Each structure stands twice: as structure tokens, then as C-alpha cells.
Amino acid sequence: MSVYAPQRPMTAGPGRRSSPLTWRWIDRLVLALAWGAGIGLCLVGGAIVIYMGVRGIQFLRPELLFSRPAFGTTQNESGGFLDPIMGTAILTAIGISLALPLAVVSALWVNEYGRPTWLARVVESTIEVVAGTPDIVFALFGLALFQTQLFAPFSFTASGGGVFGRSFFAAGTMMSLIALPPIFVATRDGLQSIPMHMREAAFALGKTRIATIRRVLIPAVRSNIATGVTLGVSRIIGDTAIVVLLLGATLRLEPQGSVPGVNVLRGTGSTLTSYIYDNSPAGEGGAPQKAYAAAFVLLVLVLALNFTLGRIGRSSERKGSLTAAQGIV
Amino acid sequence: MSPETMLLDPFSRAGDRDEDELVPSARPVPPVRTIVVDRPPVPVAPPHAREAVRPARSAAGPERIRIEDVHISYVERDAVKGVSLSIHQGEVLALIGPSGCGKTTLLRTLNRLTELTPGTTRSGNILLDGEDIHELPDTTLRSRVSMVFQQPNPFPMSIFDNVAFALREQSRKRPGRKELEPQVVDALRRAGLYDEVREELDKPALRLSGGQQQRLCIARAIAARPEVLLMDEPCSALDPISTNTIEKLIGELRRDLAVVVVTHNLAQAQRIADKVAFMYLGDLVEYGTAADVFEAPRAQRTRDYVRGAFG
Numbered sequence: 001m002s003v004y005a006p007q008r009p010m011t012a013g014p015g016r017r018s019s020p021l022t023w024r025w026i027d028r029l030v031l032a033l034a035w036g037a038g039i040g041l042c043l044v045g046g047a048i049v050i051y052m053g054v055r056g057i058q059f060l061r062p063e064l065l066f067s068r069p070a071f072g073t074t075q076n077e078s079g080g081f082l083d084p085i086m087g088t089a090i091l092t093a094i095g096i097s098l099a100l101p102l103a104v105v106s107a108l109w110v111n112e113y114g115r116p117t118w119l120a121r122v123v124e125s126t127i128e129v130v131a132g133t134p135d136i137v138f139a140l141f142g143l144a145l146f147q148t149q150l151f152a153p154f155s156f157t158a159s160g161g162g163v164f165g166r167s168f169f170a171a172g173t174m175m176s177l178i179a180l181p182p183i184f185v186a187t188r189d190g191l192q193s194i195p196m197h198m199r200e201a202a203f204a205l206g207k208t209r210i211a212t213i214r215r216v217l218i219p220a221v222r223s224n225i226a227t228g229v230t231l232g233v234s235r236i237i238g239d240t241a242i243v244v245l246l247l248g249a250t251l252r253l254e255p256q257g258s259v260p261g262v263n264v265l266r267g268t269g270s271t272l273t274s275y276i277y278d279n280s281p282a283g284e285g286g287a288p289q290k291a292y293a294a295a296f297v298l299l300v301l302v303l304a305l306n307f308t309l310g311r312i313g314r315s316s317e318r319k320g321s322l323t324a325a326q327g328i329v
Numbered sequence: 330m331s332p333e334t335m336l337l338d339p340f341s342r343a344g345d346r347d348e349d350e351l352v353p354s355a356r357p358v359p360p361v362r363t364i365v366v367d368r369p370p371v372p373v374a375p376p377h378a379r380e381a382v383r384p385a386r387s388a389a390g391p392e393r394i395r396i397e398d399v400h401i402s403y404v405e406r407d408a409v410k411g412v413s414l415s416i417h418q419g420e421v422l423a424l425i426g427p428s429g430c431g432k433t434t435l436l437r438t439l440n441r442l443t444e445l446t447p448g449t450t451r452s453g454n455i456l457l458d459g460e461d462i463h464e465l466p467d468t469t470l471r472s473r474v475s476m477v478f479q480q481p482n483p484f485p486m487s488i489f490d491n492v493a494f495a496l497r498e499q500s501r502k503r504p505g506r507k508e509l510e511p512q513v514v515d516a517l518r519r520a521g522l523y524d525e526v527r528e529e530l531d532k533p534a535l536r537l538s539g540g541q542q543q544r545l546c547i548a549r550a551i552a553a554r555p556e557v558l559l560m561d562e563p564c565s566a567l568d569p570i571s572t573n574t575i576e577k578l579i580g581e582l583r584r585d586l587a588v589v590v591v592t593h594n595l596a597q598a599q600r601i602a603d604k605v606a607f608m609y610l611g612d613l614v615e616y617g618t619a620a621d622v623f624e625a626p627r628a629q630r631t632r633d634y635v636r637g638a639f640g
Contacts, residue, residue, distance in 0.1 A: 195480070200478065204471050204559075205494060206471040206553070215497075
């Protein structure tokens with residue numbers, strides 16, 4: 001690496017530029033609007049975070065995080081929201097563990113095999129349809145699906161023989177559809193950014209296509225997959241419609257059946273979003289203070305996920321991601 | 330030679346006894362640590378420098394690849410029309426010619442990478458040590474006929490894993506790091522990279538400079554001891570100093586392998602090649618020793634091309 005030694009001392013900052021006062025009026029207007037829009041967005045975002053922060057810290061007590069919801073007439077008696085937090089965690093786990101393999105494998109197939117072409121196109125547009133479908137539609141469809149006799153083992157059956165159709169299984173399955181598109185798109189875009197000669201290099205060393213996928217392509221898109229998963233997780237924990245329709249709307253986790261573990265999955269419960277909805281003045285209005293506290297927890301979770309997302313991006317740059325390295329040569 | 334002695338001294342092969350000073354293990358090439366920008370550009374092949382890379386005596390060994398009347402066509406055009414060539418161990422064959430003349434297609438046919446392009450058809454025979462390459466499984470063929478590409482393309486993993494990549498998964502049982510280490514170090518040494526990366530085998534390969542990355546790709550390609558090494562314009566993305574290093578390396582590698590290099594750079598072909606094949610619009614116009622093709626070309630078109638009249 002050469003050392004560039006300037007003869008003259010360095011001056012900081014850019015050289016002279018034209019003053020906006022000399023610009024055409026339309027350019028000046030757009031510049032002012034751009035400043036205004038940026039600052040306005042910051043104000044709105046800041047206001048939400050600060051308001052929720054103040055309210056949340058005001059009402060949040062550590063014991064709320066570790067105590068179960070209770071049925072009480074006043075806010076002091078209604079307990080904490082341990083169960084909604086666990087509900088959010090369980091739903092996220094189910095949704096991601098279903099969506100991750102499905103999305104990665106289909107992205108790999110579409111990008112690396114993709115034959116016949118019409119089938120690859122159908123797969124891609126199906127995922128676009130899934131991405132564009134409102135979650136309430138999934139929720140309704142899921143309810144119809146899981147209330148059939150075929151899916152009876154996934155929820156509890158009432159004494160009359162009617163399938164309840166609402167359980168962590170049912171909600172988690174539909175949640176996986178919500179998390180699937182971001183993981184698929186992130187993986188596919190990562191694969192597309194890998195130059196063809198990278199694959200050929202592996203083939204030219206006598207590797208099969210599947211070995212190339214396993215040893216070269218998947219490691220290369222690992223950070224893309226992580227980005228997709230983080231996006232998927234934040235979509236799942238923020239979703240309300242599926243929870244309201246498909247999780248049975250019990251404040252506490254209500255296991256069904258006798259097999260430990262599975263009984264929770266077959267049972268009903270709530271998540272932070274449905275807990276907020278229930279306790280807000282719009283829901284049953286039982287405990288707005290609890291709603292604020294839970295909303296604050298949810299907000300912190302989502303912000304933490306966004307932070308993780310930024311970290312993933314930066315660390316893949318630091319490690320010298322493929323796309324960055326290809327730009328050098 | 331038994332495999333054990335080969336591991337201990339990978340460079341002792343039949344022939345070439347008097348050229349041992351070219352071997353890096355005998356006299357390590359000092360590592361290129363700093364690249365000074367304000368020094369004059371590397372002169373293009375003065376004759377004495379050329380001789381330093383290319384020994385006077387031709388070191389041609391047994392025939393490795395025989396190409397017999399090969400035609401290759403893509404959907405819309407014929408890329409290679411009836412080429413016959415023979416490639417020997419111990420010599421560097423340079424394929425030269427203007428863009429689109431079919432030289433890269435011919436190169437990629439030798440390890441059947443052209444099959445990845447849908448709609449490619451072929452006729453004629455290509456024999457690797459007497460066997461038709463189309464009868465061999467593609468993975469076997471490609472581990473015997475390895476390739477280095479125009480862009481340095483190390484995999485996004487550590488330096489060690491890049492070189493070990495070709496050695497792993499040869500069998501069901503994946504060999505461990507201890508077993509692979511001698512072979513990896515040997516390959517890095519033969520690629521002239523070991524002294525520069527000795528301490529950082531676990532660092533990501535993408536941190537290396539462009540020239541080091543390309544030498545890593547060469548190490549990766551020769552790690553499994555292929556019989557033939559194909560190089561598709563291996564220096565066209567590199568600076569003159571890295572190019573010089575890699576050209577020296579090609580001169581050393583050819584004692585173990587047959588090397589086929591596609592290049593646009595006539596001066597480079599002159600510096601590194603023992604044999605030169607000039608292709609034009611899919612035809613093999615001229616084939617001969619480097620001296621013959623460059624200094625006494627038979628065909629008018631070759632004469633025009635090597636003198637820079639077109640291309």
C-alpha cells in the first residue's frame with residue numbers, strides 16, 4: 001500500500017459550493033420540503049418512543065414481567081404479563097421454525113435449479129401473493145382450516161365434537177406464512193448477488209451442485225438469511241389479527257391434553273399484542289396502565305430487533321461480504 | 330514415486346533436475362508485503378526477463394489432453410469449429426485470439442463447464458490420458474482438470490478452508506484439519522502464497538488483496554493435484570506486480586501439470602507460453618511453439634494479429 005504524502009497541509013471540509021439562494025424557486029422548495037419531511041419524521045418517531053417510554057416506565061414494574069395475568073376488578077389485581085411474553089416467544093419459535101427451512105429451501109430451488117421455468121415463476125408469484133395478503137385473511141383461512149376434523153389433533157375438541165381450531169399450533173402455522181416472504185426474498189437476493197463464476201469455481205473443483213450449495217452458497221448467504229429471519233420475527237411479534245382470531249384469546253396459557261410441551265402447543269393463550277388490545281380502552285378496557293407497560297416492552301423488543309438487523313449488516317461488511325469483495329477487484 | 334515421498338518433497342518429479350532453483354521450497358520467494366506505487370511500471374518482457382521465467386530447454390512431458398476435431402456450438406452460433414490440439418505435461422499452452430474467437434469456450438470444454446450453458450452442442454473427441462472426458466463422471470473429470478478464473482473468486486470462508494475445499498468430500502468421511510494441513514500448506518507453498526499467509530490461515534480469504542486472492546485460487550485449484558490446470562485470463566483483473574508474480578508461478582507449476590492459459594495479452598503469452606494456439610472466429614489458425622507463432626507466423630492472419638493490426 002502506498003502512502004500518499006501531500007505537499008500542502010490538508011484543509012477540512014468541502015470547497016466552495018453554490019448557495020441555495022441562487023437556485024430556481026422549485027429546487028429551493030423541494031430542498032425545504034426534504035428538510036421538513038426528514039425533521040417531521042424524526043419528531044413523529046421521537047414522540048411515539050418518548051410517550052411510550054414515559055408511560056411505560058411510569059407503569060412498568062419488574063414484577064409485571066414475571067407474574068401471570070390474574071382476573072381482578074381493579075388494575076392492581078390483574079397481575080402481570082408473563083403469559084403474553086411467553087405466548088409471543090412460543091408463536092415466534094413455531095412461526096420461524098416452520099418458515100425458515102421452507103423459505104430457504106424454496107429460495108435455493110428457485111435460484112439454483114428453477115426448472116421447469118414456469119414452476120419457478122409460479123413459486124415466486126405465490127410467495128408474492130403470500131407477502132401481499134393481509135394477516136386477517138390468513139387468520140380467517142386458518143380458522144376455517146383448523147376447525148376441520150382433519151386438523152382436530154392440533155387444538156381441543158369440544159364435548160359436542162366441534163373442533164375449536166384455535167391454538168398455538170394453528171396461530172404459529174399461519175404466522176409462518178407471515179415470516180416466509182421476507183426470509184425467502186432475503187435469501188434469494190443474496191443468492192442472486194453471488195456471481196456465477198463463484199459457483200463455477202466450485203464445479204471446476206469437482207464438486208456437485210448440492211455440495212456447492214451446502215459448502216459455498218449457504219455460508220455465503222448466511223447473513224442474508226439472518227436479516228430475513230429478523231424481519232420475520234419482528235413481523236410475527238407485531239402481528240395482532242392472527243392472534244386475536246387463532247390463539248383463543250385466553251389471557252393465560254391454557255394447555256390442552258396431557259402430553260407435556262405438546263399440551264401448550266395445542267392450548268390457547270395470548271401475546272403482547274393481544275394483551276395490549278384487550279387491556280386498552282378499545283378492548284375490554286380493563287387495565288390501560290398494563291397496556292402501556294406491555295406496549296413499552298413490545299416497543300423495546302422491536303427496537304432491539306432493528307438494532308440486531310443493523311449489527312448483522314455491519315458485521316457482514318466487516319467480514320468482507322461477497323458483494324463488497326467483488327466490488328474491489 | 331510413493332505417495333509418502335511425494336508429500337515430503339512434492340517438487341521432485343522426473344525431469345527438470347537442473348531447474349531446482351525455480352522451486353520455492355529450495356529458495357523461497359521473498360514475500361511481496363509492500364507495493365510501492367511510485368516506481369516505474371514493470372517493463373513488458375525484455376528478452377532476458379523472459380528467459381528467467383522460461384527455461385531454454387523445453388520440458389515437455391507426456392501428452393495429457395488430446396483434442397480431436399472438436400466443434401462446439403451454442404444455440405445461436407458456432408463457437409469452435411473443428412479444432413485439434415494436443416496438450417502435454419510440463420508445458421504451457423496459450424490460447425490467443427480476439428474476443429469471441431472461441432478460446433474461452435474451448436477452455437471450458439476441457440472440463441465440461443460448457444455443459445452448464447443450456448443448448449450447447451458438441452462433436453469430436455477430447456481425451457484425457459486416453460480416456461474420453463465425456464465418459465468420465467463430471468466431478469471426477471473436474472477434479473483432474475482444474476480451473477482458475479478471470480476474477481479472483483475465493484469462497485467466503487477462511488484461507489485454510491478455501492484450499493481444503495477441493496480435498497474435502499472426496500470421500501464419505503470428511504478428513505479432519507490435522508490430516509489436511511500438510512496438503513493445504515503444500516498447495517499454498519506451490520502457489521507462492523504460504524510465506525505471506527503463514528500466520529493467518531484462519532482469516533477470511535476475502536481480506537486478501539486481489540493478487541493474493543488469485544494465488545489462493547491457484548492453490549485451491551492445485552490442492553487436489555490435478556493433471557491439467559486451465560486458466561481463463563488469470564491476470565486480467567490484476568495489477569502489473571501481481572501479474573508478474575502469477576506469471577512466474579505458472580512457469581513453476583507446469584513441471585507438475587499441463588497448463589492451458591487463455592489470454593488477451595500477447596506480451597504475456599510470449600512471456601509464459603511454450604506452445605501457442607491462435608484462434609480466429611472459431612477456427613484454429615495457427616499452432617506451434619511460442620517462438621514460431623510470434624516470430625515466424627505462417628498464416629497472414631496470425632502475422633497481422635501478433636503485430637497488432639487487429640484484435
